[in-house]
Every structure is written in C-alpha cells, then in structure tokens.
Amino acid sequence: MAYWLMKSEPEEFSIDDLEARPEQREPWDGVRNYQARNFMRDQMKLKDRILFYHSNCEVPGIYGIAEVASAAYPDFTAFDPKDKHFDPKSDPENPRWFLVDVGFVRKTKRPITLAELKADPKLAAFPLVRRGNRLSIMPVTAEQWKMIMAREKRSA
DNA sequence: GCCAACGTTGGC
C-alpha cells in the first residue's frame, strides 16, 4: 500500500465536506497539473492512504485521512464548457485529465499543522515543507507517514 | 528549442 498527500482548499472542499457526502466519497476533479495527474492515473491503487491537507486557509495542515476509492478514470469536468475546469483540449475520445475517487476514513484528532511539520527536522525531505512547492498531490513514504501519525498523538 | 510573459498557487 502506498501513501499520498492531497491538498484541498477547505472553502472549496474540506474533510468535513467529504465526511458529509452520502457515500463519503468524492471524485477528485479539477486537477490540471501533469505530475499530479500522473500520480492519480499511473500510481494510485485502491485503498492507498491519503493525508487530507487543507491549503490556503487560516491554519494550513493535515485535517484528515482518506483513501483511494476507485481506479483512475477521465476527469469529466474537463468536457463541460460550463465547468470551471473545462479544458477544450481534452475530450472523451482522448482525455487529457484523470482522477480517482477519494473516500473518507477519519478526521485527525487535531490538525497537524504545516508549521509543526516544517519544524520537524526528520521531515526535511518531505516535499510539502520544501520551499516553493506547489504540487497538489504528492507521494508520502511509509516512514514519513509513520512520523506524521506519531505526531498526531502528541499535543500540538 | 529557447525564453519572456503570464497565470496560478499558497503561505504569510
């Protein structure tokens, strides 16, 4: 099983929104970055674990755990001219963008903030804390996952 | 194929 981190702006879609979905799952649509697409299309497997990260908000950090809930399939929002993520260069015959469904697992007991992740020297190699990082989906090593989960149990 | 201009991300 592999581990990932996926960013979302909570104003757009938060871990609470995911929990509130009738089937507690949601297509991760709107990704328009090739590297992030490739992770979803080529590498993600059912049941892979996901750190659900809130970006562009008051306290950026990890707020929940999710899992990969489907195989990759074309991002249908790219085909809809009325959609915010419409891309005329993608069509059903030859889709450019792909996504997976993401399923709710649980909320973390507390937010594991970007600030504390940055302050942990053991996580210096974690792409999230590296300067200028803008990837919205990134791989997490088993070791990093363990360290982050251990952090959750401590007090902030 | 280079690279300047432009748009977006996302922390602060």
Place this chain on the structure above:
DNA sequence: GCCAACGTTGGC
C-alpha cells in the same frame, strides 16, 4: 492583499 515560486504558453 502581497508576492515568491513555479508551470505553461506562445512567439520567434
């Protein structure tokens, strides 16, 4: 709201 960092676009 600012702005640094970075990906993408398009002219040449």
